[in-house]
Amino acid sequence: MDKEKRTEIGTLGEFGLIDQINKQVQLKQASSLKGIGDDAAVLGPSDKLRVVTTDMLLEGVHFDLSYTPLKHLGFKAIAVNVSDVAAMNAIPTQVTVSLGLSNRFSVEAVEELYEGINLAANHYNLDLVGGDTTSSRAGLIIAVTAIGEVGEEEISYRSGARQNDIVCATGDLGGAFVGLQVLEREKQVFLSDPKMQPQLDKYPYITGRQLRPDARMDIIHELRELKVVPTSMMDISDGLASELFHICKASGVGVAIYEDKLPIDKQTYDTALEFNLDPITCVLNGGEDYELLFTINQKDFKLLEKHPDIHFIGHVTAAGDGKVLVTKSGSAVPLKAQGWQHF
Numbered sequence: 001m002d003k004e005k006r007t008e009i010g011t012l013g014e015f016g017l018i019d020q021i022n023k024q025v026q027l028k029q030a031s032s033l034k035g036i037g038d039d040a041a042v043l044g045p046s047d048k049l050r051v052v053t054t055d056m057l058l059e060g061v062h063f064d065l066s067y068t069p070l071k072h073l074g075f076k077a078i079a080v081n082v083s084d085v086a087a088m089n090a091i092p093t094q095v096t097v098s099l100g101l102s103n104r105f106s107v108e109a110v111e112e113l114y115e116g117i118n119l120a121a122n123h124y125n126l127d128l129v130g131g132d133t134t135s136s137r138a139g140l141i142i143a144v145t146a147i148g149e150v151g152e153e154e155i156s157y158r159s160g161a162r163q164n165d166i167v168c169a170t171g172d173l174g175g176a177f178v179g180l181q182v183l184e185r186e187k188q189v190f191l192s193d194p195k196m197q198p199q200l201d202k203y204p205y206i207t208g209r210q211l212r213p214d215a216r217m218d219i220i221h222e223l224r225e226l227k228v229v230p231t232s233m234m235d236i237s238d239g240l241a242s243e244l245f246h247i248c249k250a251s252g253v254g255v256a257i258y259e260d261k262l263p264i265d266k267q268t269y270d271t272a273l274e275f276n277l278d279p280i281t282c283v284l285n286g287g288e289d290y291e292l293l294f295t296i297n298q299k300d301f302k303l304l305e306k307h308p309d310i311h312f313i314g315h316v317t318a319a320g321d322g323k324v325l326v327t328k329s330g331s332a333v334p335l336k337a338q339g340w341q342h343f
């Protein structure tokens, strides 16, 4: 937060603040007929299906401002919603952002948050078309709703996985969870001795994974170009194992995942060991990577085979075969899902 200048929100008022926010917004999508500035946003008709998703981020539950820059937080709030739009194989078009602000937050702090929000809106080519700001008694609340579009033939539900489909995961996994361990440790060091500065330089990749995740719209656009429609898809927000359980349940199938195929970054692996964590457990149960988990029909394998960032981690089995992890030694152990419990 900018310590040089602090303008109380009260001096601008809610309408002044909205004007301030609106100044930064330029509509890009043809379907955004009216954005901020009337009683409701107006979206034009579409010959596609529309997907709607919403997510709420609460200070102290989902983020800690002692190590989260507001600009990153603004970006992340949009990215996690875009990730859910991506998980339907849809393209995001609009978002609304609502904030609950305590009097701790100045106009400058809100501007910093919106800097990240606008950066994400440009990055994902979507429009900020509305929202609300209200005062909160304690802490910051960010509620985002995202809208996206997808052709009827292209939508991917959780329920479409079929026996013998190939299970794919993008990027690498576990980094955001291990990055969070680093941030929490450095915070404790700082709390016990404020003269100690956080040592984050050693862990740029994994702390970045935690603080500023990027939704995999690049993969969605590539799948579209290749005309590959995943038979089922989810984004990996609660951990790979947990998401696999959701797909298996919705599709009525089982799954076999191979330990030696699981994608993990070297920094994630090394740092997990430093924290006495099992790297594979971090990959399976760490959350917030915002990568994509999807299944494809075997006929599409050739099209994706050479993709550097799509990993083929297993296959779909019959429901009766259960959900198993095949270890490096070749034994099949039951997969355990322990997702993120916020409550």
Ligand SMILES: [Mg+2]
Binding pocket: 083, 084, 087, 234, 235, 236, 237
């Ligand atoms: Mg999701």
